[in-house]
Amino acid sequence: MKSNYNNYTMQQSLFNTDKNILPCLGEAILYPCFFSAGESDQYLGLLTNEIKWKQEPIKLFGKEMMQPRLTAWYGDADKKYSYSGITMQPQPWTQSLLQIKKRIETIARVNFTSALLNFYRDGNDSMGWHRDNEMELGINPVIGSVSFGAARTFQLRNYIEKDKAISVDLTHGSFLLMKEETQHHWEHRLPKTNKKIGSRINITFRVILPVPARGA
Numbered sequence: 001m002k003s004n005y006n007n008y009t010m011q012q013s014l015f016n017t018d019k020n021i022l023p024c025l026g027e028a029i030l031y032p033c034f035f036s037a038g039e040s041d042q043y044l045g046l047l048t049n050e051i052k053w054k055q056e057p058i059k060l061f062g063k064e065m066m067q068p069r070l071t072a073w074y075g076d077a078d079k080k081y082s083y084s085g086i087t088m089q090p091q092p093w094t095q096s097l098l099q100i101k102k103r104i105e106t107i108a109r110v111n112f113t114s115a116l117l118n119f120y121r122d123g124n125d126s127m128g129w130h131r132d133n134e135m136e137l138g139i140n141p142v143i144g145s146v147s148f149g150a151a152r153t154f155q156l157r158n159y160i161e162k163d164k165a166i167s168v169d170l171t172h173g174s175f176l177l178m179k180e181e182t183q184h185h186w187e188h189r190l191p192k193t194n195k196k197i198g199s200r201i202n203i204t205f206r207v208i209l210p211v212p213a214r215g216a
């Protein structure tokens with residue numbers, strides 16, 4: 001029997017909602033209009049100009065290649081982050097990042113230590129399937145994902161039953177909160193698009209836990 005959430009596409013409401021977009025095995029709550037249009041325009045401009053964007057190489061299946069987007073890592077001084085063969089040292093928080101972090105922490109109810117920023121220059125930039133499940137994010141990572149700029153399709157699919165997939169549009173000023181066992185059971189990606197679209201910034205706020213000392 002076909003699942004009723006197979007390739008299910010969320011109809012986005014004009015209003016904020018606290019609906020879980022996952023049918024089971026995790027929580028991903030979407031707030032489409034978390035930041036007002038004015039605030040979102042302002043943050044898009046500030047972050048575009050003040051963040052130290054870089055295009056970094058990564059290792060995929062043993063091969064080094066450039067990431068199809070620009071990235072940056074900001075946060076508390078002692079919280080570096082490693083994924084896909086690269087280690088990022090944090091830049092100190094900017095005023096705008098601290099303001100955004102404070103706003104989403106009222107809903108997320110955690111103190112985010114760090115933020116991974118992605119700059120998608122146009123529809124050709126993307127991010128492949130992955131889970132945010134690095135050891136330093138803890139057992140059930142809390143990920144606060146904020147988007148500014150061109151709306152892009154964000155996809156989640158069940159890690160085992162890959163045909164169980166969900167798509168949502170992450171619009172200008174939206175906030176997606178992923179928590180509980182989401183990163184165990186669901187992988188996510190931001191695919192390329194042929195649409196002629198402008199740039200987009202996504203910030204994933206994360207809690208990086210202290211790494212236990214060796215032998216502890």
Ligand SMILES: O=C(O)CCC(=O)C(=O)O
Pocket residue numbers: 116118127132145154170188189190202204
């Ligand atoms: O740009 C997005 O919405 C996805 C970002 C993402 O998957 C990540 O930072 O792990």
